[in-house]
Amino acid sequence: MMLLVAVVLAWLALFVPLKVMEMRSNGAVKDWLQVRNLSVYLGYVCWATPQFNTFFQSFGMRYRRLLNIWFHAGVATGLVGLVASVLMLMLNLGYIFYLAGADWAPNAATDGALLASQFIERGNAPMPLGSNSEIMENHDSALAKNMGLSPNVSAAILLSNNNRANGDAELSSENRLHALHLRQRLLDAEESAHHMLLQAELRAEHVARSYEGSIQKHAGLIAPLLPGINMPQSQLSYILAAIAVAACFHELGHALAAGAEELRVVSVGGFLAFIFPGAFVQLERMDHQPYARQLRVYCAGAWHNLVLALGAMLGIIFLPVLLLPAFTTGGACVVTSVQPNSVLFNVLPVGDAILMLGDTQVTDKRSFAVAVARASAKPSAGFCVPELMIYEGRRDISCCNTAITFKNGHDALPEEEQAVQGDAPGALSAASPNGQALMQCFHSAVDEKFCLFQQRVRGLPTCYPGYHDEESCPCSVPQLPSEHKLVPMTLHDPVSGIKRMIFFQGQPHMLMEKIILSEYRARIPVLPFASGPSQADGPGWLERAYRYAISLNLPRKLDRLFRYVFSISLCLALLNMAPVYYLDGDAIVTVLLKLIIHGTDADLHDSTSAFSAEHHASARKLDSARRLILGIGTALLTANIVFSLMNVLL
Numbered sequence: 001m002m003l004l005v006a007v008v009l010a011w012l013a014l015f016v017p018l019k020v021m022e023m024r025s026n027g028a029v030k031d032w033l034q035v036r037n038l039s040v041y042l043g044y045v046c047w048a049t050p051q052f053n054t055f056f057q058s059f060g061m062r063y064r065r066l067l068n069i070w071f072h073a074g075v076a077t078g079l080v081g082l083v084a085s086v087l088m089l090m091l092n093l094g095y096i097f098y099l100a101g102a103d104w105a106p107n108a109a110t111d112g113a114l115l116a117s118q119f120i121e122r123g124n125a126p127m128p129l130g131s132n133s134e135i136m137e138n139h140d141s142a143l144a145k146n147m148g149l150s151p152n153v154s155a156a157i158l159l160s161n162n163n164r165a166n167g168d169a170e171l172s173s174e175n176r177l178h179a180l181h182l183r184q185r186l187l188d189a190e191e192s193a194h195h196m197l198l199q200a201e202l203r204a205e206h207v208a209r210s211y212e213g214s215i216q217k218h219a220g221l222i223a224p225l226l227p228g229i230n231m232p233q234s235q236l237s238y239i240l241a242a243i244a245v246a247a248c249f250h251e252l253g254h255a256l257a258a259g260a261e262e263l264r265v266v267s268v269g270g271f272l273a274f275i276f277p278g279a280f281v282q283l284e285r286m287d288h289q290p291y292a293r294q295l296r297v298y299c300a301g302a303w304h305n306l307v308l309a310l311g312a313m314l315g316i317i318f319l320p321v322l323l324l325p326a327f328t329t330g331g332a333c334v335v336t337s338v339q340p341n342s343v344l345f346n347v348l349p350v351g352d353a354i355l356m357l358g359d360t361q362v363t364d365k366r367s368f369a370v371a372v373a374r375a376s377a378k379p380s381a382g383f384c385v386p387e388l389m390i391y392e393g394r395r396d397i398s399c400c401n402t403a404i405t406f407k408n409g410h411d412a413l414p415e416e417e418q419a420v421q422g423d424a425p426g427a428l429s430a431a432s433p434n435g436q437a438l439m440q441c442f443h444s445a446v447d448e449k450f451c452l453f454q455q456r457v458r459g460l461p462t463c464y465p466g467y468h469d470e471e472s473c474p475c476s477v478p479q480l481p482s483e484h485k486l487v488p489m490t491l492h493d494p495v496s497g498i499k500r501m502i503f504f505q506g507q508p509h510m511l512m513e514k515i516i517l518s519e520y521r522a523r524i525p526v527l528p529f530a531s532g533p534s535q536a537d538g539p540g541w542l543e544r545a546y547r548y549a550i551s552l553n554l555p556r557k558l559d560r561l562f563r564y565v566f567s568i569s570l571c572l573a574l575l576n577m578a579p580v581y582y583l584d585g586d587a588i589v590t591v592l593l594k595l596i597i598h599g600t601d602a603d604l605h606d607s608t609s610a611f612s613a614e615h616h617a618s619a620r621k622l623d624s625a626r627r628l629i630l631g632i633g634t635a636l637l638t639a640n641i642v643f644s645l646m647n648v649l650l
Contacts, residue, residue: 003233007275015042037269048269048282052255060259067260071296074253074303078295078588081302081577085585088574089636096643224641235564236275238557242564244277246305246572251279253304257297258283291595298587305573312566319559326523327555332492333362333517336553342514347502348491351550353521355499356490357511359464364519368512375508378467380485382477383460385442385452390476393442393450400441400449400479441479450476462488483507494522495543520555522546579633589629593622 018040022029033039039046060067248270255265258281266282286294315322320329332353338345354362358381360371385393439451445465463475478486487504504511576584597618 003236011043011274015040037267043274044271046269046271048267048280050265050267052268053265056255056259056265057262058259060256060262064260067256068296071257071260071300071303074257074299075292075295077303077306078299078577079592081306081573082579082585082588082592085574085578086633086636089578089633089640093636093640093643096640096647100643100647224644235560238561238564239568240275240277241561242568244279245565246308246569247277247279249304249308249569250301250572250576251281253300253302254281254283254297257300261289261293261297263289263293263297291591294591295588298584298591299577301584302573302576305569305576309566309570309573312562312569315562316559316566319555319562320520323520323555323558327520328523329364329519329521331363332521333365333368333519334521334550335515336518336550336556337516339514342510343506344504344514348489348515349493349547351494351522351547353492353494354489354517355492356488358487359467365517368517372508372511375485375487378485379465380477380480381462381464381488381503382442382475382486383457384463384473385444385457385460385476387474389452389456390442390444390448390450390474393452394448397441397449397451399439399451442476443479444476445474449479480505487511495546516553518550518553518556522550575637578637579629580637581630581634585633586630590622590626593625593629597622597625 018029037048251268255268258265263286264284266284268279268281270277270279272278283297286297320327332355334353335348335350337350338348354368356362357368357371358375358378360367360374362368362371440454440457442450442452444450461473463473465475465477480486484506485508487508489502489504490499491502492499577588579585579589
């Protein structure tokens with residue numbers, strides 16, 4: 001509603017002052033608009049120009065043979081599409097009635113895809129990992145298959161990794177049971193985390209999919225787009241751009257076909273109706289042209305839309321190849337956005353690549369989900385603290401009795417912002433927000449408590465209790481609140497080429513909601529002078545430009561635009577091949593009926609038979625057949641639109 005009000009006010013702000021100026025200028029404003037071929041009405045602006053006529057004629061003459069072959073293929077496609085479009089409209093109408101009846105069925109809402117879209121529309125947060133165990137228990141095989149691993153293979157990999165780290169021969173029977181329990185938790189958490197990552201990505205990057213599910217649930221495969229109702233307003237710019245591209249490519253087909261047939265293009269232009277863009281081509285009269293020429297020109301628009309849809313589909317498939325000069329994939333995930341309410345917002349720069357999360361290498365989004373799952377199932381990360389340091393820390397354990405305070409309910413300690421800003425590997429916070437040194441309580445491998453200044457653990461190797469050799473590296477973990485864990489993250493700054501480690505304290509699965517990742521990494525040279533951590537005046541302009549470009553997430557936006565171009569261009573081709581009044585299908589049906597009834601082009605121009613009874617009879621037959629066919633096609637399209645709107649609105 002707000003969008004509708006804003007658009008109406010914008011049109012009034014444009015139209016009313018223009019009309020006032022036109023009345024007070026004694027026709028000067030009107031003449032100025034006419035000279036520039038501009039027409040302005042309330043809710044409609046149109047521009048036209050005859051300047052491209054020479055280009056289309058010269059281009060058509062130069063490549064006439066190739067264009068004739070090209071547009072002959074368009075005629076064949078148009079004739080097949082004329083029948084296929086009617087069948088599609090009939091099937092879609094039946095599907096709409098089926099969906100309308102299914103809404104009243106008691107089990108209509110049990111479809112998994114629809115439940116997922118409803119889940120996303122409501123904006124519910126994903127359940128904690130522990131609460132998914134019973135649900136995931138019945139879907140282990142299916143989820144493991146979605147991850148590209150069978151449950152047996154996943155268990156074998158995790159078992160192999162654990163054996164390499166610990167050595168099963170040294171485990172006691174109690175430790176063996178504990179290890180098996182941890183492995184099962186890893187399997188469940190890995191599968192659950194992958195499922196949650198997909199849902200988080202849908203909420204963050206693919207809002208349109210929830211609307212797509214809603215459209216298909218209520219309005220069928222072909223449906224009108226209503227901003228804010230069955231079309232997210234955040235996707236409006238993509239949809240308008242796709243409409244503009246599809247419309248221009250459609251009219252380009254008509255203009256090129258006319259040039260190849262030596263027909264004069266009177267004018268080409270574009271318009272903006274309310275918020276929707278469009279284009280048009282005005283040709284000289286084609287009634288006296290041979291039927292074959294008319295068919296090639298009329299079918300060219302829908303033919304070009306089909307070609308554009310095919311090109312958009314290829315663009316989606318081969319997007320990594322298209323972006324190869326500027327982006328590469330694999331090896332790491334790049335941070336494109338961090339939620340402002342996260343403690344990582346100020347310490348995890350956009351554009352940095354995540355190389356490792358915990359002890360798992362991150363190469364793509366799936367491996368990131370696996371890493372989060374393992375971090376959720378494993379104990380909290382700790383440090384290999386030497387015995388001497390532990391002995392010193394046992395002298396004063398008062399810090400272990402101090403209540404831990406948080407900046408928010410579930411994310412991190414206030415000092416964690418200092419922790420992740422440390423540029424030394426393994427750095428925790430060196431000071432509290434007020435500048436005082438902080439003491440951290442640790443638990444040793446034998447459950448002894450000791451206190452150390454956090455800066456003293458800088459540079460110490462990280463470890464996981466029960467996942468390494470305790471003799472060579474006694475693992476001491478920090479005292480954390482319930483369900484919180486310390487998760488090390490290895491990052492790479494592509495601008496400066498520096499690798500560093502930061503720590504996240506909180507529930508690991510929250511990382512999937514707070515960080516948006518991309519598998520596309522920009523190809524840029526290492527620019528130490530452009531990075532500003534060591535500079536007093538902050539990052540250099542090259543670094544700021546790089547991080548801003550990464551935050552735009554252009555590969556994701558380009559992929560989304562390709563998808564809208566494919567959908568809208570295919571729909572535009574279908575509508576223009578359908579026998580519907582005032583669309584290309586109207587002209588195609590008329591020419592086909594003339595060809596069937598008249599037989600040859602000569603009959604159309606035979607003046608001796610122009611007023612004969614036979615000619616009048618054939619004209620009446622043609623008009624009756626045309627009205628019948630176009631009436632059926634128009635009624636089908638109207639019914640599709642009306643019942644789709646009824647299902648969506650009601």
